[in-house]
Amino acid sequence: MLGHLVSDDAAAMALALQQASLALGHDDVPVGAIIVRNGVVIAARHNERELTGDPTAHAEVLAIRDAAEHIGHWRLEHCTLYVTLEPCTMCAGALVNSRVPRVVYGASDPKAGAGGSVYNVLSDARLNHRCDITSGPMQHECGTILREFFAKRRKAPAPTDSAATDTGD
Numbered sequence: 020m021l022g023h024l025v026s027d028d029a030a031a032m033a034l035a036l037q038q039a040s041l042a043l044g045h046d047d048v049p050v051g052a053i054i055v056r057n058g059v060v061i062a063a064r065h066n067e068r069e070l071t072g073d074p075t076a077h078a079e080v081l082a083i084r085d086a087a088e089h090i091g092h093w094r095l096e097h098c099t100l101y102v103t104l105e106p107c108t109m110c111a112g113a114l115v116n117s118r119v120p121r122v123v124y125g126a127s128d129p130k131a132g133a134g135g136s137v138y139n140v141l142s143d144a145r146l147n148h149r150c151d152i153t154s155g156p157m158q159h160e161c162g163t164i165l166r167e168f169f170a171k172r173r174k175a176p177a178p179t180d181s182a183a184t185d186t187g188d
C-alpha cells in the first residue's frame with residue numbers, strides 16, 4: 020500500500036478501509052488511516068489499541084508518526100490524512116500539532132467526534148492551526164464495518180458495557 024498513487028478521495032478512502040479491515044485480525048475496533056503526500060501514500064495504519072495495549076495507538080496517531088518519520092520532520096506539509104471514522108479529541112489534537120493541511124473522514128462519530136460532531140478541534144479558531152475537513156467519502160462502508168464489529172461483539176460475552184460502546188477512536 021505504501022507508495023501507491025491515489026487519484027481522488029474515494030480511492031484514498033478505499034485504502035483506509037482496507038487498513039480498517041486489518042484491525043479485525045487482532046480484535047481491534049476497525050478504524051484505518053492513510054496519509055497521502057503529493058498523491059502518494061506515505062503512511063497506512065490501523066487501530067492497534069488491543070494489539071499493543073497502548074491507549075494512544077489509534078490509526079491516526081500511528082499514521083502521523085510514520086509520515087513524520089518518512090518526511091523527516093514533524094510538520095506534515097502537503098499531506099492529507101484519510102481516516103474511516105471521524106477523529107477523536109486525541110487524534111484531532113495530534114493532527115493540529117502536526118499541521119496537517121487537510122483531513123478527510125468517512126463515517127461521523129456522533130458520540131466522540133472532534134471533527135465537528137461533538138467538538139471541532141480540527142478547525143477551532145482559537146488554535147494556531149486549522150485543518151480543512153471533508154467528511155463523507157465511503158461513509159456507508161466505513162460505518163458498516165464498525166456496526167458489524169460491534170454487533171458481533173455484543174453477541175459474544177462482553178467484558179464490560181463501556182468496552183462494547185467505546186469505538187476506540
Ligand SMILES: [Zn+2]
Pocket residue numbers: 077079106107108109110111187188
Ligand atoms: Zn483517535
